[in-house]
Amino acid sequence: MNAGGTPSGFGQVWGMVSFLFQPSMALMNRLKYVWKFLIIGVLVAVPLGYVLFLQNAISQERIEFNEKERSGVRWVEPAREFLYQIERRRVASVGVALGLTGFSGDVTAATEEANKAVKKVDEQDAEVGDELRTTKKWKQAKTLWEGLQKQKLATADEADKYHADIASLMIDLVLNQAGSNSNLVLDQELESYFLMDAYLRKMPSLVDSIARSATLGMRPQPDEQAEAERNVELAGIYKQFLNQTTELDKTNFAGFREAAKKRGQNVAQTLKLAEKSLDKLNQHAEMVRTKFLTAKEKPNQDALRPIVTATLENALQTVELWRRIGPQLDALIEDRVDGYTFDRNLALGIAVFAALALAYLFVGFFLSVQRSIAVLGSATGRMIAGTMEEQLRLDAQDELGQIGTQYGQINDALVEARTLKNRVEDENRQLQENIFDLLQVVSDAADGNLTVRARVTEGALGNVADGFNNLLESMQNLIGRIQQQLERSNRAVVEISSLAKGMANGATNQAKDILTARQLVMQMSEENSRVSQDALTAATAAQRTEASAIEGAERVENVISTMNELRASVQAGAKRMKILGDRSLEITGIVATISRISEKTNLLALNAAIEAALAGEHGRGFHVVAEEVRKLAERTAAATKEIDKLVKAIHAETKETAEAIERQTQVVEQESQLVAEAGVSLGKIRQVSTESAGLVAHIATVAKAQVEGTQTMVRTMEEVTAIAQQTQKGADGTVATVGELISLTEQITQNIRQFKVA
Template sequence: MSLFHPRSISTKLVLATTATISMLFVVCGLFQVNDTRKRVDALVERQARTQAEAIAGSIAGQVGQIDGGARTMAGVIGRAHETKALDRTGVLAILKANLEQHPNAFGSWFLEAPNAFDGRKAEMKGQEAFGGNKDGDFAPYWSKSQKGELIFSTFGAKYNEEWYSVAASTGKPWITKPYLAEGTDVPTAMSSLSYPVVSGGKLVGVSGMDLSLGMLSKQLSTLHPFETGRVFLVSQDGKWLAAPSANQLMKPYDGVSPEIIQATLTDNTIKRIEDVASDDGATFQRLVYPFALNGLGVRWILLVDIPNAALTGPVNDQLWMTVLSGLVLLGAVIVGVTWSARSMVRRPLRGLIGDVARLESGQFEQPIAGLETEDETGEVARALEALRHKLARTHALEIEAETQRRSAEAGREQTERERAIHLATQQTVVGALAEALADIAAGNLSARIRTDFPGDYGALKSHFNQAIQSLEEAISVVGKSTVTINGGVNEIAAAAGDLSRRTEQQAAQLEETAAALNEITEQVQASAENARVAANVVKKASVDAETSGQIVQSALNAMQGIEQSSSKITNIIAVIDEIAFQTNLLALNAGVEAARAGEAGKGFAVVAQEVRELAQRAGQAAKEIRALIAASKDQVTDGVGLVARTGEALQAIASQVIEINGLIQMISVSSSEQASGLKEMNHAVHQMDQVTQQNAAMVEETTAAANNLGHEADSLRDLVARFHTTGSTSHGRADPMRRAA
């Protein structure tokens, strides 16, 4: 047999194992490569952030050095101007010295506020040696040539430009957005750091230094992180400060995902741009790293392009290592599985196949091979061994079953013969029973089984004859009892008829009595109701009388309050009268004093006269009010007396109403008790009437039941007459006319 036969279990096992292990290798390799890619990506990004942080720190440091120089220069010029220790030539010297001390700076400058430095604008027109521009503004400017030599010039006073206006208006340092230099020996992009110059609390100008962005771009172009990476710079307004190509400088960012750049300028978070391609076809992962220029309130963005080769190189190496190690391990597994399948599966299975062939041919004597092994083939062998024993026992049982079948056939023939004899006996017994039952069905209860039954059937004959005899005796007794019941029923019916007539007469008399009591009860109840109504009316009148007394008392109290208020008003009127009198005196005195004053007091005399007249009218009005209040007080006193007498009369009426209310209450209670007693008598008569009617109904039901019982007794006697018993005679019927009576 070939080692790799396509139908062989071992071959299938080898192939399945190989496929499974290969799939596991592939899955594990993919997981390992993916994990490696993630770890490499995280490691490279950390390195890129570290390098970006270092480069950003270097740029911020360079800008910080220039910012420090500009801050120092502005402070020196301001303090020297305040102490009158510095003139124009001194400022020129400071600007030059500051530029020489900062090799990364491109220029150093100063622009006075309009005619604020020394007030010599008019005489300094065109005096470039003293820093005067063509308009006479003090605007000196030191810059560098292409060879790095210092060049002196002046510039126009553009007070609206960002490098002057922001620092002058806010009083704080400022770094401008990138712009192209004008009127310099070297055309370059720059950004100016401006500081206000203050002398004696007054702005005298703005000084600053220029940062050459071209030099900064050259520095960044020499940096290559991860060997082939790139570094670029974007300003706070989204323009290239260091760009992939020279023609992109000072232009808005036009690379991949400009929205991410704008978002970074807004939220100041590190971001990443995927799949950035260069002109030569290389691809990068761009790290967007924002950083702040300390003290200037400005944020720039550093772009670090990470080559994809730095990310995929370690991953590819790991992938090849995984593939090679997997292939070697897979080959070793295939060899081991092939040898194991040949020695542990194929050879034992071939032995089991031979044993199954022997069992199929009926050879059950030889044991199954491989019983001693403990693996699955051993379990199969032991199962086949058990099957061999079962087949051997089955073969022996088949022989034994054949012998038993022949014995059973002989027994069956004997049973058939016995069953035929038993069937003939049953037919004899059933025939005798059928004949006796036919006589009973015809009403002949004297019929008996006379034929002898063999064996156990004799007891059946005895029991049947005894049952028929008991039934015959019961029918005879029932026939005799029906005559006795019929006579008793006739007597009960006659008595019930007499009782029914007497009960009906008594019920009619009770009904008339109940009607009369009902009328009396209604009259007494009406009287009691009228008494209750009268009591309620008297009670309400009593309450009204009490309420009227309270109202009269309240009126009396109100009258007394009015009387007291009148007394108080009289006192107040007296005070008003006194005030009017005093006012009249004061007005008189004022008139006298005004007359003494002569011409100057005439106006005051007129006012005093008016006040005097007002005081007199107030006094007259107070007298009239006092007279009216006195009259009102007398009337109130009379009203109090009348109200008091009215209260006494109402109190007497209330007492009499209360006595009448007590009498009516007694009448109402007596009438209610009489009505209650009559109501109870009426209720008792009604109950007697209902009981009498119920008795009458019961008597009628008893009469009907007695008649029904008589009819049932006649029916039962007729039914008994249908049967013929030993010594039976004809039973006579009761007279139906007598029972009906």
């Protein structure tokens, strides 16, 4: 409490906290310590166990997610070898079909290696095929492979087609079955994502593009139309190949390099192999461009041989990089699995340690409290019996230890109280003896013998005896003086009797005059009451007038606020319409640009058509494309003109709308000024009403005070009347009393003579 008697800030907070925890305190006050600790332990253990369960579930989910990714990598590893051998056999078979010697051995070797890869894929598929859902399509691929081995490939087209079907099916298996169903495509780690993208998407596609571009370029075409279509398809493969190579370099390996640098991993060997493979890919792209797309003459057999050899080398180099990425990706995933496993085990260990430590501390705390309570209970029994002489000491330094210290202080107080009790009992016995002697003296004095004296002893009663003796001496002197005064009183009473009779006559006349004055004051009080009632009615009317003025002012303020909001909204709309007009102008500029582009495109298409016409049969296909481009440019120009007309119309309407909004804004501002002037007028009315109400209220207050004063005067006159009547009665009674006083004085004189004062 502070000096003013109000609780301090901390006391208020502590009181609020205590109030909030009253249910908890009530529960704990009804339980023994065993149940208290059990409840607290359960409340701590249940959330801790649930958090541990969630942590373990999350870690297990992550581990299973990444283990499934590893299953996908293990399945893709032999599938990669099978796909590579198919592509290798594809290129070599096309070369053999074209009459090139020296590549039959590659066909045989690729067949043997492919069969070995089939067995390994079968092993992995038997293990994880159901999980990855690859079994059905893998059986289809094996069926195609078995059929291919039995086929006698007479032409290059047949050789390319059968191998292309198997390669396409294997690429689909790698990406859409093994990749999707193993969570590899869902990998969210940046470093492994870049490797996964290269491992599942780009590397299979690049290996297939190498073989497909080479076989497509080497196969002879029956006529110029087929040749042109082949060149278009080959150009598409070439473009896709370049894009994938660039993306592999700029995105996958660049991202992998940065992520590995952040993690502090050494991936120099992988990146070095990637650079070498990228060189081979670029060389293959250049070979496709120079040997097939831009070559003026068809390559003969002597020119095809190095193309087949280079294609096989480029495919092998690309697969070497693919082989390197697989273990690297698996190692990253394995590291994550190990990390998740370690985190799960660490969390479990910490939770178990925390639970054991908590249980250990709880048991220790319970035993400490139990021991302290036992010591306090024993000390309490000895304190009650009065046999506790030693100072109470507890091992605990907590609140129970403080209680032990306070128990020692209580024991000291009890010992002191027992000593004081014995001393008081002795003093009481002596006091009783002195009281008996004093009572004997008092009894003699009560009989009228004022000459006796009490025995003065030590202690408080001795002071009483001494004081009683002084009292007896004083009474002895007083009685003597009273006897003298009684004689003088008898003479004075006779004089008072004559004066009392005269006062009784005067009091009777005074009472009559006061009754007349009281009637006049009551009439004045009634007039003042009517004036006060009229003043209260006027005050009520003035208050209603003031309230109406205040309400009107508030409504005007609301109208002003609404008008301001309306003005702001209208101004904002005008700004938006102006911005819309500016945007329409920008669109007009963009449409003009598109129109110029379409004109240039039309001109270029016309030039291209002319060049195609000059090229003769070789430019016929290009002439058709140029004609389509020209028509598209004309349609674009026509559409651009329509858009320009529409945008100009929108701009004109937008401008008119903005002007209308501006006019509306001016009207709103004028209305706002009028409403503001009305608000000022109502404010003045409100001020005048407030002053009027104050004056009327003051008049009512004065009238009320006057009424109250008049009523007080009436009550005073009534009291004066009563007093005058009482005075009259008192004067009459005084005459009688004086007579009685004379008789009483005579009796007192006789009684005083009974005391012995000498």
